[in-house]
Amino acid sequence: MRGFLRGILYCALWYGSIVAGFLFIACPSLPLFLFSPPKFRKLGDLLFSCWELYPAALLNMFGVKIYVSGDHIFPHESAVLVMNHRTRVDWNFLWAAMYQACMPHVACHKLKFVLKDPIRHIPGAGWVMQMNGFLYITRRWEEDQGRLSRTLDYLIALDSRTQLLIFPEGTDLTKNSKEKSDKYALQHDLPRYTYTLHPKTTGFAYLVQHLQRASYLDAVYDLTIAYPDFIPQSEIDLVRGRLPDEVHFHIKRIPTAEIPTHESTLRKWLENKWSDKEGILKQFYEQKTFSSAEIWPMAKMLPLRAAFGFWSILTGMMVLLLIISPIFQLWALIHAAFFVGLSIFNTGFSQLEMGWYSRWKSYPFQAKRS
Numbered sequence: 001m002r003g004f005l006r007g008i009l010y011c012a013l014w015y016g017s018i019v020a021g022f023l024f025i026a027c028p029s030l031p032l033f034l035f036s037p038p039k040f041r042k043l044g045d046l047l048f049s050c051w052e053l054y055p056a057a058l059l060n061m062f063g064v065k066i067y068v069s070g071d072h073i074f075p076h077e078s079a080v081l082v083m084n085h086r087t088r089v090d091w092n093f094l095w096a097a098m099y100q101a102c103m104p105h106v107a108c109h110k111l112k113f114v115l116k117d118p119i120r121h122i123p124g125a126g127w128v129m130q131m132n133g134f135l136y137i138t139r140r141w142e143e144d145q146g147r148l149s150r151t152l153d154y155l156i157a158l159d160s161r162t163q164l165l166i167f168p169e170g171t172d173l174t175k176n177s178k179e180k181s182d183k184y185a186l187q188h189d190l191p192r193y194t195y196t197l198h199p200k201t202t203g204f205a206y207l208v209q210h211l212q213r214a215s216y217l218d219a220v221y222d223l224t225i226a227y228p229d230f231i232p233q234s235e236i237d238l239v240r241g242r243l244p245d246e247v248h249f250h251i252k253r254i255p256t257a258e259i260p261t262h263e264s265t266l267r268k269w270l271e272n273k274w275s276d277k278e279g280i281l282k283q284f285y286e287q288k289t290f291s292s293a294e295i296w297p298m299a300k301m302l303p304l305r306a307a308f309g310f311w312s313i314l315t316g317m318m319v320l321l322l323i324i325s326p327i328f329q330l331w332a333l334i335h336a337a338f339f340v341g342l343s344i345f346n347t348g349f350s351q352l353e354m355g356w357y358s359r360w361k362s363y364p365f366q367a368k369r370s
Contacts, residue, residue: 004241011329014054020311066097066246082168082270089235092112097249141324156211173195201271202267221252227247
């Protein structure tokens with residue numbers, strides 16, 4: 001019972017902070033989107049980076065230790081990040097790893113995920129990720145290619161050096177997904193993996209090549225996540241309070257000069273990286289640590305404490321106002337209805353943002369500015 005209450009509190013604070021940020025910060029910034037999409041994007045990236053300290057603070061408060069080794073991530077680089085997808089909740093621990101990995105620690109990164117399209121419909125969390133330019137794919141390449149192309153062109157036009165995270169395996173490691181991966185390996189005369197799934201290379205190759213053609217790729221970061229004790233497979237484990245004691249990340253930075261440019265070579269390059277990752281993980285689960293890798297000390301705690309206080313208070317204020325304030329209730333209802341409408345009649349806020357930017361930059365007063 002104690003563990004269940006612990007999990008409920010953890011998830012309530014985590015999810016509540018997202019909804020509070022949506023209602024108190026993201027929604028009031030919407031008028032800026034109409035007047036200046038570039039400034040709206042910069043503000044959104046900054047605010048989201050501030051929120052990302054909160055899940056890192058929560059993990060620290062609930063006793064989960066995050067260990068990061070390998071190369072630092074430079075937050076001002078335009079980069080593609082690839083990571084194995086061990087469980088459905090890997091992302092829950094990634095925020096803390098990014099806080100420790102970025103150098104300098106005071107700089108704000110601009111991490112954006114490539115996610116399955118249904119995730120954008122999640123109330124609160126999906127809406128905030130839409131507003132922060134996360135990339136959603138449908139698994140229909142004809143449509144996904146257009147979405148990726150528009151988003152990348154938009155980021156390049158804004159000179160927004162962003163870190164794009166993609167899970168090449170496409171799904172988390174389960175019994176069912178492993179059987180499909182083993183079947184694919186048998187059909188293509190490939191080795192069967194134990195700790196990873198064979199990666200899908202189409203999306204990764206397209207992202208990298210698109211950025212390469214624009215001379216806008218600084219590096220690819222290869223992230224490996226591993227759980228030495230308990231592996232939380234889904235959100236249900238978090239709700240039950242079944243959090244791991246430790247989560248380990250190992251990071252390898254590959255500069256753009258070492259990344260192939262031809263599509264077939266790039267696909268093979270990723271497959272080789274995954275073969276190496278399988279070996280790294282095999283060794284990790286034998287030794288419970290990444291071999292000969294120096295573990296970095298924990299980043300500064302003061303920003304995490306400040307984030308914990310700010311977002312917890314903001315979440316409490318939201319709950320109180322939703323109970324006692326009809327005006328705030330109406331505010332929440334209007335914006336929820338707007339994003340539900342976007343889910344039904346549009347492909348998301350980010351696509352709306354890019355469409356408006358194309359019209360905005362052609363207005364006469366913009367030409368005078370330039």
